[in-house]
Amino acid sequence: xxxxxxxxxxxxxxxxxxxxxxxxxxxxxxxxxxxxxxxxxxxxxxxxxxxxxxxxxxxxxxxxxxxxxxxxxxxxxxxxxxxxxxxxxxxxxxxxxxxxxxxxxxxxxxxxxxxxxxxxxxxxxxxxxxxxxxxxxxxxxxxxxxxxxxxxxxxxxxxxxxxxxxxxxxxxxxxxxxxxxxxxxxxxxxxxxxxxxxxxxxxxxxxxxxx
Amino acid sequence: xxxxxxxxxxxxxxxxxxxxxxxxxxxxxxxxxxxxxxxxxxxxxxxxxxxxxxxxxxxxxxxxxxxxxxxxxxxxxxxxxxxxxxxxxxxxxxxxxxxxxxxxxxxxxxxxxxxxxxxxxxxxxxxxxxxxxxxxxxxxxxxxxxxxxxxxxxxxxxxxxxxxxxxxxxxxxxxxxxxxxxxxxxxxxxxxxxxxxxxxxxxxxxxxxxxxxxxxxxxxxx
Numbered sequence: 484x485x486x487x488x489x490x491x492x493x494x495x496x497x498x499x500x501x502x503x504x505x506x507x508x509x510x511x512x513x514x515x516x517x518x519x520x521x522x523x524x525x526x527x528x529x530x531x532x533x534x535x536x537x538x539x540x541x542x543x544x545x546x547x548x549x550x551x552x553x554x555x556x557x558x559x560x561x562x563x564x565x566x567x568x569x570x571x572x573x574x575x576x577x578x579x580x581x582x583x584x585x586x587x588x589x590x591x592x593x594x595x596x597x598x599x600x601x602x603x604x605x606x607x608x609x610x611x612x613x614x615x616x617x618x619x620x621x622x623x624x625x626x627x628x629x630x631x632x633x634x635x636x637x638x639x640x641x642x643x644x645x646x647x648x649x650x651x652x653x654x655x656x657x658x659x660x661x662x663x664x665x666x667x668x669x670x671x672x673x674x675x676x677x678x679x680x681x682x683x684x685x686x687x688x689x690x691x692x693x694x
Numbered sequence: 695x696x697x698x699x700x701x702x703x704x705x706x707x708x709x710x711x712x713x714x715x716x717x718x719x720x721x722x723x724x725x726x727x728x729x730x731x732x733x734x735x736x737x738x739x740x741x742x743x744x745x746x747x748x749x750x751x752x753x754x755x756x757x758x759x760x761x762x763x764x765x766x767x768x769x770x771x772x773x774x775x776x777x778x779x780x781x782x783x784x785x786x787x788x789x790x791x792x793x794x795x796x797x798x799x800x801x802x803x804x805x806x807x808x809x810x811x812x813x814x815x816x817x818x819x820x821x822x823x824x825x826x827x828x829x830x831x832x833x834x835x836x837x838x839x840x841x842x843x844x845x846x847x848x849x850x851x852x853x854x855x856x857x858x859x860x861x862x863x864x865x866x867x868x869x870x871x872x873x874x875x876x877x878x879x880x881x882x883x884x885x886x887x888x889x890x891x892x893x894x895x896x897x898x899x900x901x902x903x904x905x906x907x908x909x910x911x912x913x914x915x916x
Binding site for chain 1: 697698701702705708709712713768771772773774776777778779780781782783788915916
């Protein structure tokens with residue numbers, strides 16, 4: 484499994500956020516994208532997922548442009564963005580079921596309950612998400628990771644935000660286990676936490692050419 | 695592929711049922727607008743009968759537009775649309791699921807309420823049957839074409855006004871053939887031609903609108 488990006492640049496309005504970003508990640512690699520606010524961390528993650536077009540450059544999955552292998556790439560990918568894709572009027576378990584169905588891997592309710600139990604949300608699984616805290620919202624979104632064990636690429640935008648210390652540690656453990664299994668992780672965070680994977684790297688967008 | 699269509703439709707139906715006030719808005723508007731016309735134009739039975747199809751159709755058209763703006767906007771705001779765009783399942787199939795849910799929660803209640811309103815205008819049984827058939831064929835077209843407009847207006851400032859400008863011209867053939875079907879039946883010409891044209895519009899929009907909507911949604915997400 485390889486994710487490769489070549490000469491990526493991103494422009495927002497008249498401002499160039501980053502230029503000539505290149506990366507190559509293979510099974511077990513973790514890449515932390517850092518940079519000040521507005522430097523384009525989320526934009527880079529969206530480009531890597533195929534949600535946004537780069538001004539220049541290409542992204543390759545298994546050697547093929549991701550736009551040419553859209554379906555195969557989508558099956559390998561889990562993306563959690565700033566917006567958690569949580570419906571306030573649905574219960575936590577209904578949200579997990581919907582997320583799994585949209586990801587093309589529908590699961591039974593029993594499996595969704597188990598994922599929520601692993602995320603420590605079994606007590607609120609049937610509550611509408613509008614009654615949950617921000618941290619619990621985030622954990623409902625992250626529960627999807629427990630259903631996506633076969634996905635080879637996780638792209639997570641600020642996965643640790645709103646989480647308490649215990650939940651942060653749980654997520655670090657989940658990411659570690661995933662990397663040991665041979666997954667590829669790309670993530671951003673402003674917090675001082677990281678999976679302990681030995682092949683963890685950092686891409687600092689502040690160091691990229693920008694105006 | 696059908697699994698995700700079913701999931702999306704069921705999820706949207708569930709969400710609509712949990713927001714009953716929003717669900718009732720188009721129907722309430724339709725009933726109130728159509729009920730006010732006889733009070734405004736007077737009780738002359740011939741006049742009411744002749745204007746009934748037009749009033750019902752304009753009411754249905756405007757009522758179905760009320761819910762269009764929220765067809766994709768909540769999904770866009772909460773990140774669900776990004777997940778749909780990244781799904782290995784075709785986005786156009788998910789759009790069909792959403793349009794089905796939109797029609798079941800907006801178009802179908804209007805169709806079911808229409809006979810009661812038609813009675814108020816003094817339409818006879820045959821004319822009411824034609825009105826029902828025309829609405830059953832026409833209101834899905836409003837949902838399908840409206841979905842294209844809702845996707846194009848997504849994320850723009852003043853999206854509501856833009857949506858009206860985009861879709862109202864496209865709704866006009868539906869309005870003409872829908873209202874014309876009842877008029878043709880009342881005048882003895884027969885409604886077959888109008889209903890066939892509405893069926894053609896439905897087939898055309900069912901074939902193209904989900905695909906066009908999916909393209910517009912991808913542009914909005916990017």
